[in-house]
Amino acid sequence: MLPALFPLPLLAADNASQTMVVSAAPAASGLSELDTPAAVSVVSGDEMRHAAPRVNLSESLISVPGLQIQNRQNYAQDLQLSMRGFGSRSTFGVRGIRLYVDGIPATMPDGQGQTSNIDIGSIDHIDVLRGPFSALYGNASGGVINVETETGQQPAMLEASSWYGSYGSWRNSVKASGATGDGSHAGDVSYTVSASRFTTHGYRDHSAAQKNLGNARLGVRIDEASTLTLLFNSVHAEAQDPGGLTAAQWRDNPRQVVSNVTQYNARKTVDQTQGGLRYQRQMGEDDDLSVMMYAGERQTTQYQSIPVVAQQRPGQPGGVIDLARHYQGIDTRWTHRDTLFSVPVTLTGGLDYETMTEKRKGYQNFIGNDFGVQGDLRRNERNRMWNLDPYLQTAWQFGDRWSLDAGVRFSTVSFTSRDDYITARDPDDSGSRRYHRWLPAASLKYAIDDGWNAYVSAGRGFETPTLNELSYRSDNQNGLNLGLQPATSDTVELGSKKRIGNGLLSAAVFQTDTQNEIVTDGTVNGRSTYKNAGETRRRGLELGLDQQFGYDWHLKAAWTLLDARYRSNACGSDSCDGKRIPGIARNMAYAGLSWAPEQGWYAGTDVRYLSDIAANDQNTVRAPAYTVVGVNSGYKWLVRDWSLDLFGRVDNLFDRNYIGSVIVNESNGRYYEPAPGRNYSVGLTLSYAFR
Template sequence: MKYYAITALILGICSINLQAQEENLEPVLDSTALPQVILKGTSIQAELKQTPAAVNQLQQEELNRNSPTLLSASFNRVPGVYTQEGALNTNRITIRGIGARAQYGTNRLKAYFNEIPITTGDGQTAINDIDLEAIESVEIIKGPNSSLYGSGLGGVLHLFAYEPGKERSFAKISSSFGSYQMQKNTLSVGYTDEKKSLFATYNHLQSEGYRDNSDYDRKSFHFNGTIYSGEHSALSFLGNFTRLKAFIPSSIGKTAFEENPESAAFTWRSAQGYESYDRFVMGLSYTQHFTENFENTTSVFINSRDAYEPRPFDILKENSFGLGARTRFNYSTKLFSFPAEASLGAEFLSENYDGSNYENLYEDFPDQGSVRGNQITNFEQDRNYYNLFAQLNLQVLPKLKLVGGLNANVTDYSLTDFYAEDDIDQTGDYQFETIWSPRVAALYELTSTKNLYVNVSKGFSTPTVDETLTPQGLINTTLKPEIGWNYEVGFKGNWFKNLYSEIAIYSIQVNDLLVAERVAEDQYVGANAGKTDHNGIEVLLKYNWQLSPKISLQPYASANFNFYKFDEFVDEGEDYSGNDLTGVPDQKINLGIDLVTESGFRFFSNALFVSEIPLNDANSLFSENYQLINLKAAYDFKLFQDFEINLNVGVNNLLDEHYAVSILPNAVGFGNSEPRYYYPGNDRNFYGGVGVKYLF
């Protein structure tokens, strides 16, 4: 119960200062006030407190409180979001328990980079390809929000590219180093004037990893910019290229997890399994203000991925290419004398996927790793995604705002089988029924700094490529998208300017739950198997305590308490109705205190507490709860007038906790092997870095 004591300490600090202010009845200085947060990812831009939905924003400084290796490392600070990092290239992001049953990656949510979707046509999202240096902020919209964004039952991740803005042009070089032979080198340049803002960065990240067979090598190049044409139009562009080769240790059984957590799964180590790919995303966006009240933003984009993945059971070669467009019109007017803002738009994505599987003959060639044998499958899948959306914000009373939204989605795909050496023809076409996703919400202003909201919305997620195939490799035409309804009430508000608080109480009912049925070791197919109830409470507190004009202390606390259950769930004849949802903890608490000084010194502390996690649908096995403490110190100073120096050093897992950073739900043991449920977390590890920035 350590985390309850620490939570009480944080709340006690806030309470003492609030009581002092109430007794003195003196106004708080502006220097202690929390800044106004404007959301960019919502269809109609609004202040965070004025948005009737559960949305959290992470600014660049918050994203850089951790080690420089992973963008998603900061997401656990957000209540309702749980990130599991099996390795630098293996992560699972769940929002309100949605996506917890994914086997190896992140699905059931939608992700955008500026106005460009980076989620694939079948719902897979990989954001750690994008380096931290390229990101200015992240906005996380929690819960079903398909009325604006289409497929993404869990929620939406909005990444926003770094822009120099009003900052002077610069060149920056930095190096980071750490445990497991981690090294990262980065070069960034930025240019800005009255008509344009340009930014580019290149980085190379290498690590040998904590575990066997976990070497990681990533090179990425990113560029973005905005060119302004007068006062009423702007052209923005963005590109991101990643070349990755990452070996895969995979999950291990309980004995290895307890006695030798640095080990890799035997078959993956023997095959020297890895994934390697080149990935490219590029897009153009044009914004035109026709009048003061009417504007349009239109984006066109392409993405491609060329991948090769030797696995113990086969070798997968795949290539995907997608192109699409998104347009959005915003109009401000008066409707029946009420101030109104409307947004109307459309999104289209067409994606072609080619996949080939080959025999892996590593057992015939000992100590040589994977050796490609005969081809065993060769197919092509085309997926088209059409999305129409509309939203209306209506200020019906000075203190009451109503929001309504509606989305229509059509998803279809076709499969072409090019492999003629078997008796199975997988060729076929399928289209999901049109899905209508409404949303209604209301926000009431209790005071000028405190708001209460209610939100009812519908969401959905379509099956992935693997889930659409039967064990025989045919298209499963009976498979349905997951559908969920979200009911939510929440509060957002400032107290005495320097304490910000949020609380959200929600209930999500998911129908046609997609589950992974295992057909062989590390292989599975999808099936609709029942219903789940996702009920929970989320709390967020941020406090700004000005110790002196030049020093501030910023404690924060976030927590979520989940009550996720299988409502109706029968899988392969077993009834799991009433059991806890697999793969997600029922409690997650995040606490910390940051020290910020005007001299440039900053100190960040963070404690993460995660409760036990059900490992299987029967709830017969659970992972143990764990606590992590991470610390980081940074110092920024000027060496000369135009030279800025950054120094930083940090430690993760300060207490050297032994824990499972990720789990594989419903693992099955084959032969005499144990079920491989566990991805061991890193032991105590250190990192540091230095950066030099020259201002032109």
Template sequence: MKLKLYLLVLCLLPLGLLAQTNIKVLDAESREPVAFVTVKVDTKKAITANENGELTVDLSEPSNLLFSHIAFEEQSVLVPASGEIIVFLVRGENALTEVLVSSFESERPLLEQAAGIARVSESDLYRFNETSIVQAFNTKPGIRIEERAPASYRVSIRGSSLRSPFGVRNVKVYWNGMPFTAPDGTTPLNIMDLSNIQNTEIIKGPAGSIYGAGNGGVISFTSKETVDENRIGADLSVGAFGLVRYRLGIDQKLENGGLSVSYAKQKSDGYRDHTVMDREVLQVTGYFQPSKKQKLTTQILYSDLFYELPGALNATQLAENPRQARPGSAAQNASINQKSMYGTLSHDYRFNHNLDNKTSIYINTTDFENPFNLDYKKETQFGYGGRTSFTYDDIWSNIPVRLIGGGEYQFSKTSAQNFGNNGGQIDTIRFGDELLTSTAFLFQQLEAELSDRFLMTIGLSENFSSFNIARNIDMINGVPSNAKRTFDPVIVPRVALSAKLNNNAALHASISSGFSPPTIDEVRTNEGSINLDLEAEKGVNYELGYRSSFNKGRVNVDGSVFYFKLDETITTFVNEQGVVLFRNAGATNQKGIELMVDYALVRKQMSFVQEVKVTHSFTGHYFKFEDFVKGDNDYSGNDLTGVAPHTLVNQLDIKTKPGFYLNFTHQYVDDIPLNDANTVFQESYHLMNSRAGWRGDVGKAFDLELYFGVQNLTNASYSLGNDLNPFGGRYYQPAAIRNFYGGIKVGLKY
């Protein structure tokens, strides 16, 4: 009898070890129950809450459970082995009230930010082929990234690319809080792989009060900010025109931080002749938290990039064969070969609940080689710099205030030589320069919450910049020379006000100044001339905007109107030898309207189709030359070169409970003037892209994604960036016809 009783107790013992935990899930904002939340108890078992947000789980010990819902952010919660617990879920980034942005050095909900700000999330990037940022950025109003050949980027925010025949200028770029734009004003955006970017914030229009030079605005990239799990990942994608991209990555948690390593390789033959592209990018990041008050992040980014330059075609060549390269480009091996290394260190320190500081420093080296149709350039650059920002929160006379202050400094030294190009090989040297560039600014900002509804911001920066061109070899004039320019200090103010109409809607207004000095590449051109008379652009932007969310984030509206008056506008022209030169074009008037609306047609956690979301984005840019007379030509009143007056983007996103998804994008771009005289235009076009796939968990520790996509679905004839004001009518840089791609992603948690 005793033996039977012993065996019965032994059999029931495992059941006694399991205890019940009652869980109730609530909306963190409204405190209302969240129905049908999916709770993953372990890697194989999932339970669904009832319509009142209630469920019961059996646990043998305290466990981390994963709570997910289509309308809320996924959250991991430590749940006790018995008793009752309430779990609060935060609404996902479907609602503007829940979107946090750090623009102007102040983390606040997007609803409260008094500026034109666009966000490009990781999910936005993965709606398209994962080879570039172009298509994702071009879905946002007021923003256009051009790619005339694979990896040949040009960024236009509210028409800011007018002075950029190639490369990224007049826009300030940051990466993980670090200045990524060189002190000469150029940005090597193409050295990064998509895996180096997780989220992006874009300030549209001048933001010099806290970010320095650049009338176009600010792009702030962030990569993964921490390691929260041990994971090995591998991606592979293939596509038309010889496209192959693969990535290997590993995340390793440490006792007080983590280590992340990512290697990506991308190669393609390109749609046109002479458009081969080959890039390798390695990123190593260390995350450390020595104490609760501080955090250290260190990174190494190495990029080896090569791409060929096909050149632009005239109308006759375009009609004959849009895939051909400009005559001479292949024979002269027109291309870019660039090796870059960035080393960074960031330190966040919280002195107390009122005061914190973030300081970042970097060093970088670049080897740049550029054979072109007309010459052959070689440059070696070394640079360093840093940024520090203090934030102090307090209450003055019952008014919450936030004070932000800091500074930024950058320096670069470049050894640059220009040679003749003999069949793609270096010929006789023409001139050799040593270039020194420095830029610095101090910034201060006051934010005052005048009431529960009104937030006022006043910002100011003091800017200093200079460059020195020491021409040690001059085979043209025969005499070495020195050219130096120190720009007068520039004070850049900004005043902004945000007014909440209710908890889900707000108005904002701002007046901000901007300036942008000429870069060394604009002063020192390829044929050897040095134009010290080129003046800095200066302007004032007036903006009024409205943001709101309705129906618990199912409908969101973000719109703004602006007027930007720019003086001493820098534009490009080409001489008879085909060399791009620069000039000040007087004043421009830039009036615009930008609007984005998204709404969820379906959002049901338990249905097969969980979400159907539609997004519309409209850009109306009515930019004119106000006073632009050159010789016998009067361009006053003409449309601003390179800017489409109207752009419309429509997006459809479908998510299903089993993990299948579909993304569809339609983009309409209006006629674009390609010269200052407005006599040549790129015709309007409709561009359609689509991607479909499946993502989910497989087995105990694997996650998997399979996808397939098509670009230029209707086989439209278009360009992602033509040449402006070229010599010989070489305007056209045709983009690829309809093409397909596909890929696989595998992750292992260990």
């Protein structure tokens, strides 16, 4: 049996027994897409960096079935990312999906995550897990994205990379990696250190941004049975916020912004630093122990374009958000391998504890007649959220063909708020909530032959309101939105995977029923309020093909059909029963073909289709469907220990005018975030191996 690895409870395949075990640090190549009895995709770091800007995950993850990932052209709000429709409501950051970077959650205990600290330049691989087994990760409904940084190896490598694109965009980065020994002897050390800087003027007016990012991973072999890995990450980002446009404004000039955006200088600044320590020890031939500890802090300051008259209302928290967050956690796990009645069994049990403390302040975004400056204090509170999750998973191998994987997690999420801003017009809004759920999941797999299997799985997901969703009530009421309830999702999935030559064909059909789905109630000038929508249902079909032709040709294709609808009580008196859930495309398709020999000329093209997207609950406003094409070509020199890679690319080749993403239920009618027209870029990577 494959030993249970660390740092997070991923479901990894045991190639020897063809079962799935709870695993936390997948093998260097990631999960086994064929043997894992779940809808899973693995994207390699080399693939993500090939002829690409290396700035956003949307450049490469668009090839994953079931994953809708869009660049808002707004770095103040992060990418718009949803999996099987979960997360589509988010006006900023990532919602409904658990994110991990080297075992450290990029998703906070409340379920809110961000991708700003992910360094594409040093990624080894990304595992994307969709479907019922996401229940084993706790506070999420759509799935899991796990990012693993490269482990340094011999020989030592030094790499410098630059990229320059349209709209004043550029990125410079440097990476060093290496190792002493092969990692199997006491005292062996491996390291990967990277740093990058990205700057853009932005496609739209008032959309400039810059980001500095650093990432480090140091591994030490303590003795024959144990290893220690140190992790460090830091990011500083500044971005203007262009907001959305109405349909008329988009058609007139997609690059414009409304006047109050510039009047109040809408913008955001983020500083985040975190560190982690991962300890792994083989306690015996059949037992492993792993411990992951981490801590970090995140400072966010955001200026919103809220009019003065609205900011002066009683209970209104102003137009400047000042957040200081401190978070930490520990995940401890024991894995045991044995036989029961001659049946091989793997048993993994663990305890995951995460906590976050937030100091949230709100200020007016004006002083007298000066706008876009921090004014009087309007909000001051201390929030604390924690979750404590014991979990257990088993993997049973019944002969050569049948295997059963089953697990359960008991998730407890607690929220407490202490209001330190109390006036005659703004009473005490302190409060607390605690949520509990049992989260079972199971999968039964049948191996038709060595390269073809089928599976059926079922599981329950759990999604609590985030601190941001609890922070504001609708209709300009003051106080916390403590009436918001967590959403619970039950999913059943059927899937099959078949190896075809040097490729893999995968298919999955699923149905997810959700109670108390959390949806956007309204969005005004960048601030959203939320409500529960009763019942929703998602039914989908996902097809994926990853095929290697010969040695140099590579084809990737994906198609997703997703029917996501309200079933009851979505819009109050104005019924939305049967309407599509906004922000979700019914059809997505991708095809990419590349010719990439080890050296010399290479070239590639990709096509992406997205059907129309409803922007509001009533489905009266929609972003039109679109198809965009990209092309790239380059040349790679390999001379002794030197490597030089020069490329150019054109995106949106036919200059389509389309909507890149929507702001769901935007109350001013500014639903649309336009995407750029035809744009160009060039890149250069130079590396040297110290042999």
